[in-house]
Amino acid sequence: MKIYIGETNIILELIELEILPEFFSLRAEFYTTQFITGSLSIPDYTIKVSKYVDTNHLTVHELSHEEITEISNWKITPHLISISERSVLWKIYKTGGIILNGNPKMHKRIQVESIQAQGTDWIIDQLAKAEIICSTQSMNLHKELKRIQSGIHNIKGR
Numbered sequence: 001m002k003i004y005i006g007e008t009n010i011i012l013e014l015i016e017l018e019i020l021p022e023f024f025s026l027r028a029e030f031y032t033t034q035f036i037t038g039s040l041s042i043p044d045y046t047i048k049v050s051k052y053v054d055t056n057h058l059t060v061h062e063l064s065h066e067e068i069t070e071i072s073n074w075k076i077t078p079h080l081i082s083i084s085e086r087s088v089l090w091k092i093y094k095t096g097g098i099i100l101n102g103n104p105k106m107h108k109r110i111q112v113e114s115i116q117a118q119g120t121d122w123i124i125d126q127l128a129k130a131e132i133i134c135s136t137q138s139m140n141l142h143k144e145l146k147r148i149q150s151g152i153h154n155i156k157g158r
Helices: 008-016 034-038 043-054 065-073 083-095 104-111 120-129 135-150 152-156
Strands: 002-005 029-033 058-061 098-100 116-118
Touching: 002 083, 008 043, 008 120, 008 135, 029 034, 029 083, 034 043, 034 058, 034 083, 043 058, 065 083, 083 098, 098 120, 104 116, 116 120, 120 135
Parallel strands: 002 029, 002 098, 029 058, 098 116
Antiparallel strands: none
16 A cells, blocks of 8 residues: 655644654555655754654655646646645556545535545554554544644644
8 A cells, every 4th residue: 555645734733743653654655745854843843753764664755846847737637736745646646545634625616527535534543453553542642633633733843
C-alpha cells in the first residue's frame, strides 16, 4: 500500500499524539513532497521527520521546476487547494496511492476523482487493526486527537 502524506497537519497530529514511530511501522510505503516537509516550521518536528527520511521509511519527492509548473497548471476538480496538496495529489495520479489529509472538503472533492483520502482517525484505526496499538490506546488516541484538532492552528504557530 502506498500512503502519501498530503498535509502538514497530519505530521503535526502524529507527533503530538506521540505515534510517529508506530505510524512508520505500518506495512506501507510512505511518500510526500518537499512542499509538505518544507512546511514544518518547528525545528524539533523537522528533526523527527528527517529521521524517517534518513532511514528510508519516508520518501520525499523533490519535484523539478518543470513538474511544479505542470502541477500549477493542472486542471483538477479541487482547484482551491494549496500547491502542497496539489503536489501530492499529482504524484498519486501518476503512481496511485492513498492521500492522508485532514480536510473533509478535499476528501469529498477528490473521491470524485477515485482517490482514497483518509485522516489521522484512519491512521489510528490502522494501527489498532495491525495490532501495533491496543483498542484502549486507540480509544484514548481518538479522544486526544479531537483535543489536538481543536487547537491545531496553535501548534503550527509555535
